[in-house]
Amino acid sequence: TVVNANKSRKVHMKDDFTSLQGNHVIVNVPMEDETLWLECTSQQTAFNYLGNFTDNRYALSITPEGGEIISTANYPAEVNQEITRAKGELLGDGTLKINYEIESSGLQYDRMYAFDFMSQSDQMKGMRSFLDNLPHVKITDLNFDNDRKNAVFQSQITAESPQFAQKVGNELMLNVLTFERFRVGLKKDNHRKYPFEIRWGYTDETDFELKLPKGYQLSQALPPQIMDSEFGTYHLILTKIDEQTLRVQRKLMINDGVYPKEKFNDYVEFQRKISSLDNSKILIQRI
Numbered sequence: 001t002v003v004n005a006n007k008s009r010k011v012h013m014k015d016d017f018t019s020l021q022g023n024h025v026i027v028n029v030p031m032e033d034e035t036l037w038l039e040c041t042s043q044q045t046a047f048n049y050l051g052n053f054t055d056n057r058y059a060l061s062i063t064p065e066g067g068e069i070i071s072t073a074n075y076p077a078e079v080n081q082e083i084t085r086a087k088g089e090l091l092g093d094g095t096l097k098i099n100y101e102i103e104s105s106g107l108q109y110d111r112m113y114a115f116d117f118m119s120q121s122d123q124m125k126g127m128r129s130f131l132d133n134l135p136h137v138k139i140t141d142l143n144f145d146n147d148r149k150n151a152v153f154q155s156q157i158t159a160e161s162p163q164f165a166q167k168v169g170n171e172l173m174l175n176v177l178t179f180e181r182f183r184v185g186l187k188k189d190n191h192r193k194y195p196f197e198i199r200w201g202y203t204d205e206t207d208f209e210l211k212l213p214k215g216y217q218l219s220q221a222l223p224p225q226i227m228d229s230e231f232g233t234y235h236l237i238l239t240k241i242d243e244q245t246l247r248v249q250r251k252l253m254i255n256d257g258v259y260p261k262e263k264f265n266d267y268v269e270f271q272r273k274i275s276s277l278d279n280s281k282i283l284i285q286r287i
Helices: 106-112 113-117 118-132 261-278
Strands: 027-029 035-038 056-061 066-071 082-088 094-106 138-147 152-161 166-168 173-175 197-200 203-209 215-217 225-229 232-242 245-254 257-259 281-286
Touching: 082 106, 106 113, 113 118, 113 138, 113 152, 113 215, 118 138, 197 261, 215 257, 225 261, 232 261, 257 261
Parallel strands: 082 203
Antiparallel strands: 027 035, 056 066, 082 094, 094 152, 138 152, 166 173, 173 281, 197 257, 203 245, 215 281, 225 232, 232 245
């Protein structure tokens, strides 16, 4: 199968004019109930997995009967998951000790599986960058499990972050979320001429339990934050498991697609709201 490979955008094979197209070749294996996709150039790519290099675009399949325009494998937002389960303990001096279990699948697998082929020092360097929202982060244990049969990547991380919480009088101020807070990379444009594309949709889900220091309690509740937009959905919910333990649940789903230029500023505003909520802070006070 001849395909136009490009991570940053989907380039379809044109079917209305015969011409030499494509910059890459992959293999598809038609089965009775499914089609297997094989990226034969890479020795690291998972079985029956394409990733965002060649996903969801028209390509030219070369068959014994001649050429046929087909669509490569599609990965919808609900499949492209990063599921994070974390448990942390906050000390009285503001230090956070935390354990992460992160499962990446779909196109989110694409950005993680390379860790399996790195040296230990590069793994540590890459993961410190991944956790760059944690001040002065120190990784004390790091393990990976790369399921190449199902294209699922598991990360287990134990880390410490001094100064995660800041002292404010008799209170400690800290971010509700510990890592991967949403960043805004776009600016509004009132003179945009063309539609825009959200290249691929995805789902990020976090469930985080935080044990507070002895003698502290939550100062003020954070009301549930819920958004529903044509670009996606978002919720951030903070609850108390008990007097010493908080639970943070956050879910973001972004919808892929092509949107008219008139919607661009709305999309930027959607991003800004997510970023603002992801950077929510709370106070815990000494009892």
